[in-house]
Amino acid sequence: xxxxxxxxxxxxxxxxxxxxxxxxxxxxxxxxxxxxxxxxxxxxxxxxxxxxxxxxxxxxxxxxxxxxxxxxxxxxxxxxxxxxxxxxxxxxxxxxxxxxxxxxxxxxxxxxxxxxxxxxxxxxxxxxxxxxxxxxxxxxxxxxxxxxxxxxxxxxxxxxxxxxxxxxxxxxxxxxxxxxxxxxxxxxxxxxxxxxxxxxxxxxxxxxxxxxxxxxxxxxxxxxxxxxxxxxxxxxxxxxxxxxxxxxxxxxxxxxxxxxxxxxxxxxxxxxxxxxxxxxxxxxxxxxxxxxxxxxxxxxxxxxxxxxxxxxxxxxxxxxxxxxxxxxxxxxxxxxxxxxxxxxxxxxxxxxxxxxxxxxxxxxxxx
Amino acid sequence: xxxxxxxxxxxxxxxxxxxxxxxxxxxxxxxxxxxxxxxxxxxxxxxxxxxxxxxxxxxxxxxxxxxxxxxxxxxxxxxxxxxxxxxxxxxxxxxxxxxxxxxxxxxxxxxxxxxxxxxxxxxxxxxxxxxxxxxxxxxxxxxxxxxxxxxxxxxxxxxxxxxxxxxxxxxxxxxxxxxxxxxxxxxxxxxxxxxxxxxxxxxxxxxxxxxxxxxxxxxxxxxxxxxxxxxxxxxxxxxxxxxxxxxxxxxxxxxxxxxxxxxxxxxxxxxxxxxxxxxxxxxxxxxxxxxxxxxxxxxxxxxxxxxxxxxxxxxxxxxxxxxxxxxxxxxxxxxxxxxxxxxxxxxxxxxxxxxxxx
Numbered sequence: 001x002x003x004x005x006x007x008x009x010x011x012x013x014x015x016x017x018x019x020x021x022x023x024x025x026x027x028x029x030x031x032x033x034x035x036x037x038x039x040x041x042x043x044x045x046x047x048x049x050x051x052x053x054x055x056x057x058x059x060x061x062x063x064x065x066x067x068x069x070x071x072x073x074x075x076x077x078x079x080x081x082x083x084x085x086x087x088x089x090x091x092x093x094x095x096x097x098x099x100x101x102x103x104x105x106x107x108x109x110x111x112x113x114x115x116x117x118x119x120x121x122x123x124x125x126x127x128x129x130x131x132x133x134x135x136x137x138x139x140x141x142x143x144x145x146x147x148x149x150x151x152x153x154x155x156x157x158x159x160x161x162x163x164x165x166x167x168x169x170x171x172x173x174x175x176x177x178x179x180x181x182x183x184x185x186x187x188x189x190x191x192x193x194x195x196x197x198x199x200x201x202x203x204x205x206x207x208x209x210x211x212x213x214x215x216x217x218x219x220x221x222x223x224x225x226x227x228x229x230x231x232x233x234x235x236x237x238x239x240x241x242x243x244x245x246x247x248x249x250x251x252x253x254x255x256x257x258x259x260x261x262x263x264x265x266x267x268x269x270x271x272x273x274x275x276x277x278x279x280x281x282x283x284x285x286x287x288x289x290x291x292x293x294x295x296x297x298x299x300x301x302x303x304x305x306x307x308x309x310x311x312x313x314x315x316x317x318x319x320x321x322x323x324x325x326x327x328x329x330x331x332x333x334x335x336x337x338x339x340x341x342x343x344x345x346x347x348x349x350x351x352x353x354x355x356x357x358x359x360x361x362x363x364x365x366x367x
Numbered sequence: 368x369x370x371x372x373x374x375x376x377x378x379x380x381x382x383x384x385x386x387x388x389x390x391x392x393x394x395x396x397x398x399x400x401x402x403x404x405x406x407x408x409x410x411x412x413x414x415x416x417x418x419x420x421x422x423x424x425x426x427x428x429x430x431x432x433x434x435x436x437x438x439x440x441x442x443x444x445x446x447x448x449x450x451x452x453x454x455x456x457x458x459x460x461x462x463x464x465x466x467x468x469x470x471x472x473x474x475x476x477x478x479x480x481x482x483x484x485x486x487x488x489x490x491x492x493x494x495x496x497x498x499x500x501x502x503x504x505x506x507x508x509x510x511x512x513x514x515x516x517x518x519x520x521x522x523x524x525x526x527x528x529x530x531x532x533x534x535x536x537x538x539x540x541x542x543x544x545x546x547x548x549x550x551x552x553x554x555x556x557x558x559x560x561x562x563x564x565x566x567x568x569x570x571x572x573x574x575x576x577x578x579x580x581x582x583x584x585x586x587x588x589x590x591x592x593x594x595x596x597x598x599x600x601x602x603x604x605x606x607x608x609x610x611x612x613x614x615x616x617x618x619x620x621x622x623x624x625x626x627x628x629x630x631x632x633x634x635x636x637x638x639x640x641x642x643x644x645x646x647x648x649x650x651x652x653x654x655x656x657x658x659x660x661x662x663x664x665x666x667x668x669x670x671x672x673x674x675x676x677x678x679x680x681x682x683x684x685x686x687x688x689x690x691x692x693x694x695x696x697x698x699x700x701x702x703x704x705x706x707x708x709x710x711x712x713x714x715x716x717x718x719x720x721x722x723x724x725x
Contacts, residue, residue, distance in 0.1 A: 001645050008706050045709025107397040116651075222707055337716075338407060348652075359712035 603672025
């Protein structure tokens with residue numbers, strides 16, 4: 001298939017792997033930020049084909065994984081209201097809240113609908129003028145433009161019953177939090193290609209300067225990842241710390257101006273708590289004052305009790321690259337994709353589910 | 368199921384509700400959609416609720432159809448419910464699906480499908496034209512598969528009590544003398560075949576549901592497999608056949624491996640798949656190995672007969688792109704070799720695959 005097979009060529013992959021092997025002289029720890037990249041690395045077994053000096057740790061870039069428990073609980077509580085329709089992308093439905101997920105809310109009579117675009121949710125709102133439609137706006141900078149566009153359209157078309165439950169998060173503040181945390185092991189990043197398609201990479205330039213870490217904007221196919229890793233290792237070995245772009249077929253330095261404009265019109269930065277990482281200043285988006293009427297949290301200001309995460313779950317350590325999923329005592333035992341304790345076990349982009357589905361087990365368990 | 372007679376002991380059933388239902392229940396308070404996905408949750412439900420309640424060797428075998436013997440004649444018998452949304456989708460509809468699904472369940476036991484029944488549950492307000500279209504499609508599918516629909520039932524429920532139209536079919540087929548196929552018969556060394564390109568049905572339905580168009584080339588593969596099954600049966604030692612419906616080829620391979628107590632290794636690149644289906648799976652973040660098919664089966668064949676059975680399958684229009692995709696080995700579980708040379712296990716999914724956020 002065009003535009004796919006050429007990025008999965010086993011022969012070329014072997015060549016790039018050999019190049020990495022020739023370049024590397026000592027151990028390096030590289031974090032791939034995005035869950036889509038984790039998925040490809042683990043599914044294709046790329047991390048196991050790399051030379052032993054190159055250790056990949058898996059970042060917080062799985063939107064499903066970092067959405068805090070309290071927002072999931074709020075979504076569940078809204079979904080159960082007879083005057084609301086909750087619309088969401090499919091993979092949020094199985095994310096466990098403190099006691100229920102959205103599938104359970106639906107089984108209990110809640111109107112929960114899977115949509116493939118926020119504009120579909122806008123259509124649901126038009127068709128149900130007597131109920132409030134809540135679109136669960138989850139994701140990084142990648143999904144923000146489409147969600148912003150849906151709210152803008154709702155305003156233009158006077159669809160007052162369309163709202164967003166906003167859980168948007170931003171990549172650069174999370175990278176800063178990881179680099180600033182005591183015990184940080186990350187020496188370089190593969191930056192998320194799709195986020196950078198929207199935002200460009202100017203935001204990453206100060207990070208390379210302040211923390212002296214190489215950042216390579218990288219795509220999601222096996223050869224993208226291998227080339228991105230090779231470029232990163234070369235920078236590390238040569239003592240450089242710059243932003244480089246591997247994903248040239250999609251990303252330019254300045255990003256997508258039209259997309260950034262609509263995001264800036266509809267959303268503004270705010271502090272946000274990340275599941276597993278805790279509160280990070282200016283790391284989220286919320287609706288601007290002008291669009292606040294479309295905010296589901298304003299429309300349904302229910303108080304949702306804060307419930308602590310499962311004590312067994314080490315998702316925070318995993319999302320910071322300080323532990324591997326199978327270091328967790330609950331991995332594959334108390335915590336499985338059927339009964340996830342923490343969010344990284346839910347989505348196939350979550351590091352824990354990716355490890356589980358790829359058959360990675362703790363050494364002691366494997367034998 | 369009858370409740371035990373509590374009145375004899377002078378205690379009314381109302382006072383001992385726990386005794387009224389001896390069926391063990393799986394964890395959770397309510398049935399979830401995942402229990403109908405054909406994956407692990409479905410398997411758990413069958414094992415914990417249905418098999419213990421009804422017992423019987425035929426049910427416990429968990430084949431596509433039960434094979435029962437009457438006066439020396441072996442009959443395959445099966446039933447299947449169809450609740451697909453939307454009712455009409457590219458390449459097929461709920462009517463043809465309800466006939467082909469049952470025909471295929473019979474064919475997978477090596478049986479010649481003969482007679483069908485149909486139960487229709489209609490929602491008040493269903494357009495008569497839709498009903499006519501579904502019934503005409505069922506009749507055409509019966510003709511194509513060479514089966515006769517000989518009895519049926521119709522019920523109408525109030526508006527809101529059903530999603531337009533549900534169809535349940537049951538079918539009877541004759542298992543020819545000497546034919547012996549079953550998921551427990553796979554042996555190390557056997558070859559594993561698929562009869563056609565995978566994932567087409569699930570992607571066609573999902574793209575229609577999602578309103579996503581892919582050049583109009585996505586079509587369900589819903590079709591009778593009785594022809595290709597017969598061709599393969601005549602060409603060599605066919606150990607097991609399964610149509611890869613809900614849960615896709617991955618679930619079927621796992622069922623065969625588990626039933627036979629063997630391992631299976633497959634080659635990801637060997638599975639035939641149409642380009643638009645691959646493209647749609649890439650876009651929606653789905654693994655085609657887990658996407659439903661309605662006209663594709665997995666077959667396990669003694670290694671010496673693999674080429675002959677493959678040629679026989681390809682001689683039937685439904686098997687034109689049949690391919691050998693792997694082999695049976697000692698051990699447990701299903702593995703797949705990836706394009707880059709790694710291997711990963713192909714596990715049963717807990718529930719349905721969910722389209723990803725980004």
